[in-house]
Amino acid sequence: MQIYKAPYIYSDGAFLENHALVEDRGVIQDILPISKLKPTDSTVIECEDLILLPGTINTHNHSFQSLVRGFSDDRSFSEWRDQGIYKFSKLLDQNGIYTGALFAFYEMILNGVTTVCDFFYIHDGGNQNARAVIQAAHDVGIRLVLARCLYDWKGAPSQYQESVSQAKKNCLSLIDEVGQNSMCRVYPAPHSLHGASQAMIEAGMEIAREKNSYLHMHIAEAKYEVEQVKKKYGKTPLKFLNHIGACSDRLVGVHCVWIDDEEVELMAEKQVKLSYNPASNMYLGDGVTPILKLLKRNVIVGLGTDGACSNNRTSVFDEMRTCSLLQKLTHLDGAVCPAETSFKMGTENGGKILGIPTGVLKPGNYCDFVGIRVSDISLLPFKTENLVKNIVYAMSPRAIDTVVVQGREVVKNGYHVSLSPREVYEKVQNVTRGWK
């Protein structure tokens, strides 16, 4: 049992002053005024000068893409993909995949991400590469949801492709191998309507039903996909997915940029959740997801950074800022999508989307938090009434001092407790040496 004493703890929409967070075996037991603490043998950790916030949740990422950052910027989508992701992912062996994931998760945890969903698709026909990603998350100390991709589009590099039966068998066996693990879960993830055939999507649906799990899928990211899907299936993407029975509270749609009003209704009715990736959508010139309409209909919207070669940052705090700014610009109204809405998306809603009790500091949830410095210059003038606004719009990543995942301190004084930046630098440089 550990007790964290702090001048401010964000819980239930308010900053509680001079409170203590009581943790046992990775789970929050209580949050109470410091004055009510009893003399106890438990370890008391003084978080002087810190504000404790729920850890942020990155609902969508492709970890290996961190290695491709900076190699394929400022191009059209197909050039960006072919000259960046496709070209360099062919050079990755298991060590390269491990290094990419270690690098991505390391940067994320320094940015305050405590749980990440990694949508992973370089399988080489088996699960050995996915295991390397799981190992990297373990070594960094971040909680991982591995969205194991199911991919059978013949136009992609052969490393991504599997037959339907092979993908299903591999995905099921990885789910069984990982089992009930509080730091790692595996969900099936048919890539998209262009990356997965109908049979592959149906295989993913079967796995999700059998294992009672979520189903992640890229949906209607770029405008061209809608035309392509209409031509192939005679329906728009979400309507087609509903037609084959995929729309339910298990489905997490990633992006959903090009959806019409009927599809907004469909998501609301079927309780489909959204992983919203505003910076990536802007970066690739995709468009603006109608999140205000979705929020109005109570669709659960969480935030994702997407891969680090289409953002190119890996901070959910940064996505909160981008999310609010983009909606204000789109609607020509500075009053829409306030900081509190985006903050909730990057924390509480992320937990709901991944089905993990985290994202809110309250008893029963995992003890996942970020400690930011009260005195950081980017949070001034310091007033609790404005604090969420300053965190979303003004905070520098420099303010992040401490990150705790499931009761374990992973970042302290702004540095990872066991991995040095130099070690990560050398690993990344070794893998990408000679890349052009």
Ligand SMILES: [Zn+2]
């Ligand atoms: Zn993606």
